[in-house]
Amino acid sequence: MDAIDTMIGMGRETIDMIVDAGSFVENGIPGFTLPCADYGPGAVVGSAKMDGRVCTIVANDAMPSNPRFPVVTSGIIGMEEGYKMAMAVYRSIEADAGKPLADKRPLLLIVDTPGNGPGKVEEIVGMNKATGAYQLALAEARKTGHPVLAVVIGRAISGAFLCHGLQADQILSLSDKYGTMIHVMPLTSIARITKQDIEKLTALSKTNPVFAAGPEFFFRLGGVEEIIEAPDAIRDCVLKHIDEIYRLKAERQTDRLGPWGRGELGEERGGRVTRKAVMQRMNEQFAAVADRYLRA
Amino acid sequence: MALNQLHFEFAPATPRAFPVAAVHYGVVGSGDMEVIIEACALAGKTQVTVTTPVTGFDHVWQLVLGRFIDESQLADAHISINDNNATPVVVSLRLRQALLEIGE
Amino acid sequence: MSTWHTLQERSFLESSARQRAIGLVDAGSFSELVGPLERFVSPHLPILGEAIEFDDGIVTGVGLLGKHPAIVISQEGRFIGGSVGEVGGAKMVGALKLALSIFESLQQGSAAEAEARRPIVLISFETGGVRLHEANAGLLAHAEVMDLLQDLRRKVPVVALIGSKIGCFGGMGFIAAATDVIVMSEFSRLGLTGPEVIEQEMGRNEFDASDRALVFRTTGGKHKFIMGDCNFLVGDTLADFRRQAQHVAQMSMIEIEGMRRIGSRGAVERQMKLVAFAADLRPRDSTDMWKALGNKEPQQLIAASEEEFQKIAVRWNA
Known part of the structure; x- marks a missing residue:
């Protein structure tokens, strides 16, 4: 494993590294079918086992290009990819409907995506719906009791990370020693668009995690639960966190999971401290006028 | 590069107290500003705080704000302004509009 | 003075976020929550020497639509493009x-009471999504908003009102797509990529x-209506949007x-069928799409008033 210097572009290899040997069956989720074999090729979905337990895998594949939507290459999530990912989630929820919490299969999201389809046809049809659909599906899976865990192994960029990652119960990230990227935009682009000086931004980013690029800064903001130091530690870390998510759900501590839990974690880690104060003030102010609205 | 805060104090000749607790007016668009005027016991004086990314125009603010106080004789009030490169004309206009909001 | 009655006939497009918030609910019923007097400004913009706003560019509050408590969120496009940071x-x-x-x-309380007073959420979008000056906090907040939209499903209707100059793009484009009902004017736009x-x-x-013209054909209200993304196309006054919101407040959750x-x-x-249709076509x-759906005269649709347009436009139907 020492020879690996990056996992970018290695979505499929990562699946094999994490799951029980030879257990991954692409598209093998009960009831899951695709309109054509190469549908949404930038997304890989299927079932696998982890320590013998059946789980659903949703990963990016940076290698193929979508033959029908030319802007979708290099792991970009296009419309077909977004809906394919959403379907994998809905079929997983259906497969375990009615089962107790402990038997709801985990969903593992392997994240290496540079963005959403930025094309004209995408806008004509509504790219925003495809990624929105996948996010809602993940939120539903999480609230239905499935542990949803994301592992960032390469690129987790802006809207694509919102779509594939930020709806998970917990998010892990491979250390940036392996070129892992988590950001909305690189600092150079932020500097250009906000007309800020790049040296100044770079200096500020060392102390202010709020606009800096990289897993470390997301960690401080509560956006990343744990940083994994090396690729060969991914599997064990994933297994540990899936167990932890099962436990928290069994104890009904869902407030510590998902986007809301990351808000709380961000405050604990000192990254986002105004958020909570704003919400508290809103509740106080509403309480003072509530009668007018609840008894009108 | 941080934002600048400027503080001013005026003592109108014939003080007129601000008749409501507070008023807010304006949007901090590019070349624009917002203002909050609040009643505040200041012994007939009015204080102004301006928060702005722009430096080097303190005397212009002094002039524009002074004219507004002269016109309105606004007293016992605190004025808070968030500015984003508003011209003196826009500043005067927004301050007068803020007063109009309360029917002054 | 911005009284409710004068606001009603105002252009939604030209109005400020606060005017929209006040005008979207019943006369005199809007109470702003965490308004400008609370001075919750961005803790991140001053470090960058960037102008701040007392409400951080988002007006939030509560009003009434009849008996229904209406929670209002209204974004202000003139402040840093309506971008969403930590406070907003x-x-x-x-x-x-x-x-x-x-x-x-x-x-x-009683089931009948709960039904009669079922709350409604109105979100007036005017944004390109994440505020780059505090990008990471903005991104994380987007995910929280999406999470809550799922919590509100089948309980509280969430209505997207898109009638602003900037429209709704970026991460907020996902959020709008994930609401229950989308109301647009033909003068505003919805999408992901600008x-x-x-x-x-x-x-x-x-x-x-x-x-x-191309930009509006691609993401404007009329196109989104044909694609089924916009449920209701309305005129450009605050009253037009308010009446539509009132109508949704009275609809059943089903x-x-x-x-x-x-x-x-x-x-x-159903969306996958639309994608397949586009892949073949x-x-x-966007007018190629309109024609393929059976709209023979796209030019006529572009020129039509929104009322006429809704009568003659053939929409996508899976």
Whole structure:
């Protein structure tokens, strides 16, 4: 494993590294079918086992290009990819409907995506719906009791990370020693668009995690639960966190999971401290006028 | 590069107290500003705080704000302004509009 | 003075976020929550020497539509493009959380009361999504908003009102797509990627961002109505938007769930058919799509008033 210097572009290899040997069956989720074999090729979905337990895998594949939507290459999530990912989630929820919490299969999201389809046809049809659909599906899976865990192994960029990652119960990230990227935009682009000086931004980013690029800064903001130091530690870390998510759900501590839990974690880690104060003030102010609205 | 805060104090000749607790007016668009005027016991004086990314125009603010106080004789009030490169004309206009909001 | 009555006939497009918030609910019923006097300004902009706003560019509050408590979120496009940072994001999240808690507290009473007073959320979008100056906090807030939209499903209708100059793009484009009902005027736009970025990615020959007509044909209210993304196309006054919101407040939750574009396997299957249709058609312009759906005279549709347009336009139907 020492020879690996990056996992970018290695979505499929990562699946094999994490799951029980030879257990991954692409598209093998009960009831899951695709309109054509190469549908949404930038997304890989299927079932696998982890320590013998059946789980659903949703990963990016940076290698193929979508033959029908030319802007979708290099792991970009296009419309077909977004809906394919959403379907994998809905079929997983259906497969375990009615089962107790402990038997709801985990969903593992392997994240290496540079963005959403930025094309004209995408806008004509509504790219925003495809990624929105996948996010809602993940939120539903999480609230239905499935542990949803994301592992960032390469690129987790802006809207694509919102779509594939930020709806998970917990998010892990491979250390940036392996070129892992988590950001909305690189600092150079932020500097250009906000007309800020790049040296100044770079200096500020060392102390202010709020606009800096990289897993470390997301960690401080509560956006990343744990940083994994090396690729060969991914599997064990994933297994540990899936167990932890099962436990928290069994104890009904869902407030510590998902986007809301990351808000709380961000405050604990000192990254986002105004958020909570704003919400508290809103509740106080509403309480003072509530009668007018609840008894009108 | 941080934002600048400027503080001013005026003592109108014939003080007129601000008749409501507070008023807010304006949007901090590019070349624009917002203002909050609040009643505040200041012994007939009015204080102004301006928060702005722009430096080097303190005397212009002094002039524009002074004219507004002269016109309105606004007293016992605190004025808070968030500015984003508003011209003196826009500043005067927004301050007068803020007063109009309360029917002054 | 911005009284409610004068606001009603005002252009939605030209109004400020606060005027929209006041005018979208019943006369005199709007109470702003965490308004400018609270001075919750961005803790991140001053470090960058960037101007701040006392409400951080988002107006939140509560009003009434008849007996229905209406939680209002209204974004201000003139302040840093309506971008969402830590404070603005927290205001959105807090308001949605409040809608949920109002719903839950009403459930304690009689079922008839709870139904008659079922809350509604109105979000007036004017944004390109994440505020780059505090990008990471903005991104995390987007995910929280999406999470709450799922919590509110089948409980509290969430209505997207898109009638602003900037429209709704970026991460907020996902959020709007995930609401229950989308109301637009023909003068506003909804999408993910803004025109400049498409031009940059595809070249000017493919997409000329300075061509206003093209930009509106691609993401404007009329096109979104044909695609089924916009449920109701309305005129440009605050009254037009308010009346539509009032109408949704009275609809049953089952009817409202049926207006969704996404949020279930069935809805995703319908969208996949639309994607397949587009893959076969390979439209070079949204009007290629209009024609393929049976709209023979796209020019006539572009010129039509929104009332006439809704009568003659053939919409996508899976």
